[in-house]
Amino acid sequence: MTMKLVEALEVVARTDPGMVRGHNEDAVFGDVSRGLVILADGMGGYNAGEVASGMAITLLSTGLQPLIDSCRPQESDPATGKRLSHVHIAQQVAITNDSIFKAAQSQPLYAGMGTTLVVAWFYENQMTVGHIGDSRLYRLRGEAFSQVTRDHSLLQEQLDSGMISAEEAKFSQNKNLVTRALGVDPEVEVEIHDYDVLPGDIYLLCSDGLNDMVEDEEIGLTLQTLQNNLELAADQLIQMANDNGGRDNVSAILVKVRGDFAAPVCWWRKLLAWFK
Amino acid sequence: MAKMILSMDGLVLKEIPLDKERITIGRKAHNDIQIDNLAISGEHAAIVTILNDSFLEDLNSTNGTLVNGQPVKKHFLKNNDVVELGKYKLKYINEAPVAANADFEKTMIMRPGGLKAPPPAEEAQARAAAQTVVGIEPEKTSAPVGQATASIAAAAVAPAAGQAPAAPVQQQLPAVIQLLNGPNIGKELELTKTLTTLGKPGVQVAVIAKRPHGYFLTHVEGAHYPIVNGNSLDPQAYQLEDHDVIEIAGIKMEFYFKT
Numbered sequence: 001m002t003m004k005l006v007e008a009l010e011v012v013a014r015t016d017p018g019m020v021r022g023h024n025e026d027a028v029f030g031d032v033s034r035g036l037v038i039l040a041d042g043m044g045g046y047n048a049g050e051v052a053s054g055m056a057i058t059l060l061s062t063g064l065q066p067l068i069d070s071c072r073p074q075e076s077d078p079a080t081g082k083r084l085s086h087v088h089i090a091q092q093v094a095i096t097n098d099s100i101f102k103a104a105q106s107q108p109l110y111a112g113m114g115t116t117l118v119v120a121w122f123y124e125n126q127m128t129v130g131h132i133g134d135s136r137l138y139r140l141r142g143e144a145f146s147q148v149t150r151d152h153s154l155l156q157e158q159l160d161s162g163m164i165s166a167e168e169a170k171f172s173q174n175k176n177l178v179t180r181a182l183g184v185d186p187e188v189e190v191e192i193h194d195y196d197v198l199p200g201d202i203y204l205l206c207s208d209g210l211n212d213m214v215e216d217e218e219i220g221l222t223l224q225t226l227q228n229n230l231e232l233a234a235d236q237l238i239q240m241a242n243d244n245g246g247r248d249n250v251s252a253i254l255v256k257v258r259g260d261f262a263a264p265v266c267w268w269r270k271l272l273a274w275f276k
Numbered sequence: 277m278a279k280m281i282l283s284m285d286g287l288v289l290k291e292i293p294l295d296k297e298r299i300t301i302g303r304k305a306h307n308d309i310q311i312d313n314l315a316i317s318g319e320h321a322a323i324v325t326i327l328n329d330s331f332l333e334d335l336n337s338t339n340g341t342l343v344n345g346q347p348v349k350k351h352f353l354k355n356n357d358v359v360e361l362g363k364y365k366l367k368y369i370n371e372a373p374v375a376a377n378a379d380f381e382k383t384m385i386m387r388p389g390g391l392k393a394p395p396p397a398e399e400a401q402a403r404a405a406a407q408t409v410v411g412i413e414p415e416k417t418s419a420p421v422g423q424a425t426a427s428i429a430a431a432a433v434a435p436a437a438g439q440a441p442a443a444p445v446q447q448q449l450p451a452v453i454q455l456l457n458g459p460n461i462g463k464e465l466e467l468t469k470t471l472t473t474l475g476k477p478g479v480q481v482a483v484i485a486k487r488p489h490g491y492f493l494t495h496v497e498g499a500h501y502p503i504v505n506g507n508s509l510d511p512q513a514y515q516l517e518d519h520d521v522i523e524i525a526g527i528k529m530e531f532y533f534k535t
Contacts, residue, residue, distance in 0.1 A: 114385055133383075154386055163331070171352070172329050172352075176383045176384060181385040184385050218470060221471065225473055226483065229497055232483075243487050243488050248383075
């Protein structure tokens with residue numbers, strides 16, 4: 001029995017300035033009926049960070065919504081052979097990047113502004129995830145809690161090259177350096193991957209204000225303990241980050257998969273697929 | 277900037293700022309830090325600094341390099357680490373920026389090939405631009421999504437006035453829950469975890485969150501809310517007091533601090 005997206009997904013989004021910062025430079029977005037969630041963590045002086053993250057969320061969501069309504073995301077693009085979901089995300093990210101970059105160029109106040117990004121698009125028991133920078137997507141499946149995205153950061157590069165161990169990384173003073181961001185250069189590469197989605201899965205999109213302040217293990221345990229009350233789980237995550245010092249803005253989007261959401265397949269599509 | 281303090285027999289000889297990407301230590305004259313002592317190899321060790329982190333490397337020295345008493349080949353230096361070469365000691369000092377500097381953990385973009393620090397002028401300018409006002413009370417935004425038509429975009433929040441940064445996390449008094457009826461009457465449960473769930477899944481569940489300033493009881497699922505001292509709770513978290521009596525899914529229990 002398959003469900004519609006709105007029935008199959010439960011989404012809760014929270015963002016909080018934290019305990020130290022005056023501004024909230026994070027931005028979150030969720031559209032359950034289209035299976036789209038986006039989180040951005042802005043950077044730049046004065047209020048430029050919030051301008052960048054706000055632009056990213058608004059431009060990307062308004063750009064993607066009509067595309068989501070009119071395509072079958074897992075089909076491939078005839079021109080490039082790539083999955084349509086990848087093509088659309090890459091294209092809309094490029095447009096968004098261009099707008100933020102130009103705004104930063106034209107307004108001295110916004111010079112150098114940029115933002116991280118993580119976007120997840122759910123469709124037919126799958127999702128396509130795109131990310132730039134150190135905002136993350138995690139998955140809780142059964143008892144296993146794992147990080148799905150890999151940060152584009154100096155620390156991750158040092159971890160990959162074996163220069164530093166995971167234990168040592170906790171003490172690094174270079175935690176806040178991203179190697180990729182949206183809006184800082186004329187072009188940006190967004191990393192895109194597809195994943196299977198199972199009923200019962202819980203996905204967490206978060207800014208580094210959460211995972212820098214709360215250990216992964218604690219985050220996982222919280223999701224597991226409070227999975228039947230997603231709102232409370234989100235509040236608890238924000239609270240834990242703030243109880244531990246809340247040194248940065250904290251944002252979290254939780255997506256719980258309540259059921260199967262495969263598209264009903266009509267007979268002629270099956271036939272068509274069979275002939276391909 | 278991080279630095280090393282060179283000493284021998286408790287006598288400070290020199291302070292060395294780690295202002296170069298690579299600083300070499302050895303007996304020979306071409307080293308950045310020359311230690312003219314026979315126990316030190318010609319090229320003994322090197323310190324590689326990448327932005328705010330430093331790594332120590334032993335260059336296959338004859339007598340070895342110790343960090344905090346342990347021999348190392350390669351080591352990620354942490355504040356107050358003591359490096360020993362023969363009779364000489366080098367203490368690594370890399371203090372985290374003071375909390376008053378609110379932008380110390382601001383995420384920044386690293387340009388490709390930009391392992392070098394930005395020119396001072398640009399850096400100072402960036403810092404000035406990034407300066408935020410300290411002592412501002414954060415305002416909460418919460419944006420639940422969930423309706424069919426829901427389409428929300430919660431972005432920036434305007435700051436309000438006046439509050440100091442978070443107090444340091446204090447050690448919470450240990451507390452327990454003791455069951456007052458049911459098959460496990462008398463049983464004690466220590467609240468050691470951040471979250472402890474109580475009740476029957478599918479019927480009624482509540483959670484006790486252990487926080488720096490107390491233990492808080494919150495309803496999780498089920499049609500009924502927990503009852504504390506005879507009164508039903510509302511959806512808000514309730515801060516537990518010593519000897520509160522809680523009732524969840526027909527089970528009564530007492531909360532108290534262990535002294």
